[in-house]
Amino acid sequence: TAVQRTLVLVKPDGVRRNLVGEVLRRIEAKGYSLVALQLRTADRELLAGHYAEHEGKPFYEPLVEFMSSGPVVAAVVEGQRVIEGFRALAGTTDPTTAAPGTIRGDLARDWGLRVQQNLVHGSDSEESAAREIGLWFPGLG
Ligand code: DAT
Ligand code: MG
Numbered sequence: 563t564a565v566q567r568t569l570v571l572v573k574p575d576g577v578r579r580n581l582v583g584e585v586l587r588r589i590e591a592k593g594y595s596l597v598a599l600q601l602r603t604a605d606r607e608l609l610a611g612h613y614a615e616h617e618g619k620p621f622y623e624p625l626v627e628f629m630s631s632g633p634v635v636a637a638v639v640e641g642q643r644v645i646e647g648f649r650a651l652a653g654t655t656d657p658t659t660a661a662p663g664t665i666r667g668d669l670a671r672d673w674g675l676r677v678q679q680n681l682v683h684g685s686d687s688e689e690s691a692a693r694e695i696g697l698w699f700p701g702l703g
Pocket of ligand 1: 679682683
């Protein structure tokens, strides 16, 4: 089967704007299931692991700063091909061009200079998902 798990984050902008329920609603409406859920403010160590692939890039520091600026909701989500499917629900990284009907396309604000404030994160591969789930939910699996 192609049942997968992915790591979803509602980023600090989403929590601040009271969009947690809306994001989880879209996930559940698609038919995906929640396996684990937590509200937490990430420290730099966790974020350094989470965004290791981006270390050294010009947007890395502002990204970590933003991601540690307040609580995030972390979720392990399960479903048929959910890794690709959740990224389709989320829309493209830059909310400016994210399609209508997607989380970022419908709901993201302050885009332009603030690509990082794009409301959600979703793992981009089975490898990333396993690694990220291990970081955020060490007790799982
Ligand atoms: P995604 O979150 O769509 O997987 P990514 O992994 O390439 O995108 O980047 C991680 C986050 O970093 C992204 O959600 C927002 C921020 N980011 C990416 N590219 C950026 C850029 N060119 N300028 C500013 N922030 C960027
Ligand atoms: Mg990514």
